[in-house]
Amino acid sequence: xxxxxxxxxxxxxxxxxxxxxxxxxxxxxxxxxxxxxxxxxxxxxxxxxxxxxxxxxxxxxxxxxxxxxxxxxxxxxxxxxxxxxxxxxxxxxxxxxxxxxxxxxxxxxxxxxxxxxxxxxxxxxxxxxxxxxxxxxxxxxxxxxxxxxxxxxxxxxxxxxxxxxxxxxxxxxxxxxxxxxxxxxxxxxxxxxxxxxxxxxxxxxxxxxxxxxxxxxxxxxxxxxxxxxxxxxxxxxxxxxxxxxxxxxxxx
Numbered sequence: 001x002x003x004x005x006x007x008x009x010x011x012x013x014x015x016x017x018x019x020x021x022x023x024x025x026x027x028x029x030x031x032x033x034x035x036x037x038x039x040x041x042x043x044x045x046x047x048x049x050x051x052x053x054x055x056x057x058x059x060x061x062x063x064x065x066x067x068x069x070x071x072x073x074x075x076x077x078x079x080x081x082x083x084x085x086x087x088x089x090x091x092x093x094x095x096x097x098x099x100x101x102x103x104x105x106x107x108x109x110x111x112x113x114x115x116x117x118x119x120x121x122x123x124x125x126x127x128x129x130x131x132x133x134x135x136x137x138x139x140x141x142x143x144x145x146x147x148x149x150x151x152x153x154x155x156x157x158x159x160x161x162x163x164x165x166x167x168x169x170x171x172x173x174x175x176x177x178x179x180x181x182x183x184x185x186x187x188x189x190x191x192x193x194x195x196x197x198x199x200x201x202x203x204x205x206x207x208x209x210x211x212x213x214x215x216x217x218x219x220x221x222x223x224x225x226x227x228x229x230x231x232x233x234x235x236x237x238x239x240x241x242x243x244x245x246x247x248x249x250x251x252x
Contacts, residue, residue, distance in 0.1 A: 001078065001136055001231055004029030007070045008079035011057050011118055013050070014040035016193035017143065018083035020220030021227050022050050028228065030079065033070040035063075035118075057084045057114030063121050071125040078129060078138035080122045081227050082115045085143060085161075087195055089154035104157040111161035112168075115142050119172060119183070127179040136234060137180040141227050142169065144187040144240060150249035162187070166240045173238030182237040184230050189244025192217040212246040 008025045012018030013034025022034045026049030036044065038054030053069060055062035071077040086107060092099045119140055126138035144166040151159025166185055173183040190196075190207050196217075208217050226243055230236050 001132065001139060001234055003079070003228070003231055005075055006030050006078040007073060007075040008032045008081070009035060009066065009070050009077070009118070009122060010081045010083060011035045011114075012082075012084035013052065014044040016083070016195070017188070017191065017220050017223045018081070019044070019047075020224040021081050021083060023047050024221075024224035024228050025079065025081075025231075026050050031073065031075050033066060035066050036084065057082075057118055058109050060117060060121070063117055067118075067121050067125050070122075071128070076129040077122070077125050079231055080118060080126070080138070080140040082118050082140070082142045083223075084114055084118075085111045087155075087158050090157065091154050092156050099156065104160075107157035108161045108164070111158070112164040115165055116168065119168075123176055123179065123181055126181055131180045134234065135180045136182070139182040139184065139231055140172070140176075141230055142183070142185045143223075144169075144185050146187055146189045146242060146244050146247065146249055148187060148240075149242075152249055153252040169240050170238045177237075182234075184236055184238070185240040186223060186226055186230075187240050187242045187244070188218060188223055189242070189247045189249075190217050191223065192219050210247065210250070211244070214245055216245075218243065218245070 008030040010022040013022040014036035022032045026032045032050045034050045034052045035055050041052035041054045053066040055066045129137050131137050145162040147159040148162040148166040169185040
């Protein structure tokens, strides 16, 4: 699918994976609507071709407003990339007692429900566009994690939420096939994003050493490149792609 001349929604667009993806799509000629929390978008660096929209992905009305804005211009809405997510850590039973239920709920709400909320509201707007010669109207790319398969100690909530995103991929692709909408998921390994900003360089080097090849942490640009490739590769559908340098996470 051609990216130039289309509209795209990227969630979590103010930083990390979302910022890199928004920039990459804009550089290829898309009009990108970068969705993130209102506080985040006010401090986001301006990017040519990116219009920021303050919205909480778990809020149906706010997401619908962002979708309407993206679909309301002259360019057809054809691309959605869900990058918004959180990753707090807590053991099921630890020194502080049992896992906080509200924390578990919050992680699922943002990572899984938020992803589905954007998917379900963007799909009807994409469905209204004119199909190409093969009947394709658009593509939605969600973000899981290798934690969906190799969840570590303290990642019960995160792994469960990302496992849900991974499991959503195939039925969503099947549901939307009649509309000409593909659904794919990227499962990144360890990516050098703001989530890692607080760790020491020694710890960062240790993480990189555990990656079979290439022996480095992934960077947001790696994710953005894969997202762009998925958009342009029309036969990719209903699949989760691990982007992890052959890493398989240890228990901790």
